[in-house]
Amino acid sequence: MIPLPRLTSWPENPPAPGRHLLLLPEGVVAEEVEVLAISRFAAARWERPPRVPMSRRDSAAQPTPGVLRLGRLSTLTGPFGVEPAVAARLGAPGDIVAAWPVDVPRERATTPAIGGDRDGLRRAFGDQQPVREEGRVLRWLVDVARRLGGAVRTDTGAVLVPEMDAALDLTVLSDRWVEPHVVLAAARRVAPQARADAPVTTGERLPTVTHTGQVLVERPDAGIGVEDPEERRRLHAEADAFDAWMVAHPPAAEGFGVLIDLGADGAVSVRAETEGELPLVLHGLEWTQGEVVAYRVTWEPPELEELEAEQPSFAHRVARGRAAQVVRSIAREVQSDVGGEVADMAGFLVDPAEL
Template sequence: MTPWPQLTGWPEGSPVPGRHLLLLPDGVAPDEVEVLAISRFSAARWERPPRVPSTRRETGAQATPGVLRLGRLSTVTGPFAANPALVSRLGASADLVTAWPVDVPRERVDTPALGGDRDGLRRAFGGQQPVREEGRVLRWLVDVARRLGGAIRTDTGVVLAPEMDAALDLTVFSDRWVEPDTVLAAARRIAPQAQADTPEVSPERLGTVAHTGRVLVERPDGGIGIDDPDERRRLHAEADAFDAWMVQNPPVAEGFGVLIDLGADGAVSVRAESEGDLPLVLHGLSWTAGEVVAYRVTWEPPELEELEAEHPSLVHRVARGRAAQVVRSIAREVQADVGGEVADMAGFLVDPAEL
């Protein structure tokens, strides 16, 4: 284990405005935190990289924490070793052994309570919610803690420990459109009950279009402004011919879906659509210069409101655990067919081999 210096002088009583603490478990390397920062902040960079002794002459020397800049006025420093006694006094889990102090301008505004509080930010900050740079940094800290199994001790003294499984949806970003049957086949390799979720034109609709001309001609208000009944009939015939052609030759779909019924565990959907809002880490790549398709694999629980609960019911967590494996497996299969990258709900990339 790297001999990082102990965290000392951390305020355990009165809060220091804008000074939060990211706590992480053993085994998280500094470059993992760096990658997650680069994934969210365009200006993220090491102002002073962490230094680990590497030569024999330095054996026994202490490592030096780094300073990672997130924004113009915000930094995260670390890692430091956090002894169990300190972690316990801070109110966090004892298995969190490294600490990263975070400095950010304190920016709060009165915010009405709308919806749930999945991340616990309302519990931590009440009606005065972080906004602008502090808001962006706090949301990033929550996502990092969820991704790496850590926690945040906010400057209000509240500890946030987001569940790693609470954000299980995944998106495959690719430069390839594929036929709906390709995605359906990928889903059925995991869940044979998967079905196409696309609207179909009924025989009744086809019959209606085929006989629209006669109906329109007989309507008293048909062809308002045109006195000649033969001209009205001709215009209606042209419109009907166009409608019939469109039914037989529909335009290329802008998206399509697949639905997997999980019974008591809800459902998983796969939606394919053109995407313009890419995760920051994908910007500037050659294959993202043109059209990018997002294949979104999403869990729909039986009780939607539980998605926004910080501490959902046991029934929800059990269903979520079973659905998570379906989501991960389908995303892996879709990525194998369409290529590209997989990203989680926070915009962090996921290695398909780990799904």
């Protein structure tokens, strides 16, 4: 393969405000970066596609980086090749071979420290955190680095290396609403100890009705203010009939859950509920025009605060690694039963065959 054009003018000293760097390992192609951009930014498009000849027999011009527009004022340029010596100066991991400079308006605002700093943004920017377009682009860069095993060098000089395993939760998105026992069976194919959790329903508690139709809870408000005894009896009868019908046809559950106890590794839950916000790549598809159901497969660690730690404990990472196998396997089984697509925590689609 013909070498990429080299990144030679980095790092700038000091870096230009709003200029960040996406650093990626070998094997990542430009089309993967494009798909992840389209997944997050509605206006993402190539202003100039990159040209990377696959062999020296290609008589075309030398490889040239492309320009991928992310937002009105934000672009991503690349790929550029990164020599080991340059990677070392950048403070990047040793397997980094390609770089994509990012230009975005510098927009910062004082942000209170709430929770942990899993992505390292507070370490990189302190109290003056990126907001608006820069904030959206920075969060996307971190998510891309996590998905592709790369890193982000910010304009402050800090290098963010998000753990690929830190975002293990998955969501199966489908237009099929199945009964709880279907999801429970899928979970038990992976973890036999899976059990049903309580469903969530709507509406008030209805009066209990016997098999003969007799209402066991009176409705004294029926017929209030009506002087005619016959009319009051009719209204009472209508109320009783309505109660009996509602008991025979209870409101559908808004959602339901399945719980898998992993002992010392915490627990995994599966929650089914209607989804109102879909990844951009699913917008416009025929099956997403109606109601979409989200089957969320989530890990609950023994120590919840470890989820937001940039460098969690060894025990947390071990438990997370074992739980990840359960999460991926259950998501694969659920998707095989309900169809649809699988999305990760960043809203990027995942091939079920890779789970």
